[in-house]
C-alpha cells in the first residue's frame with residue numbers, strides 16, 4: 001500500500017483531482033465496491049517529488065480518513081514515516 005482511504009470517506013471528491021499521478025479512483029471504480037474512494041497503491045508515490053505532504057490528505061475534509069499504510073517496494077515513499085505509523089494506520093493529517 002501507500003496511503004489508504006478508509007471507510008469514513010464520504011465520497012465528496014475533493015481528493016481525486018489533487019493526485020499528481022492519478023492513483024485515486026472514485027466509488028464507482030473502487031474494486032472493493034464499498035462506497036468510498038480508493039487509492040491504487042501501485043500508483044501512489046506518496047506525493048514524493050510533487051508536494052510537501054500527500055495532497056489527497058491535505059484536501060480531504062474528513063478528519064482521519066486518509067491513513068498511512070505499508071510501502072510498495074517499487075514505488076517512491078516517505079522515508080520519514082516509520083513502520084509504527086504505517087502498521088497503526090495513523091492518519092496522514094493529525
Ligand code: SF4
Pocket residue numbers: 002003018019020021022023024039043044045046047054055056057
Ligand atoms: S499521496 Fe499523493 S500520490 Fe498518493 S494518492 Fe495521495 S495525492 Fe496521490
Ligand code: SF4
Pocket residue numbers: 005008009010011012013014015016037059060061062065066
Ligand atoms: S476527500 Fe476524503 S472524504 Fe472526500 S472522497 Fe477523498 S478520501 Fe473521501
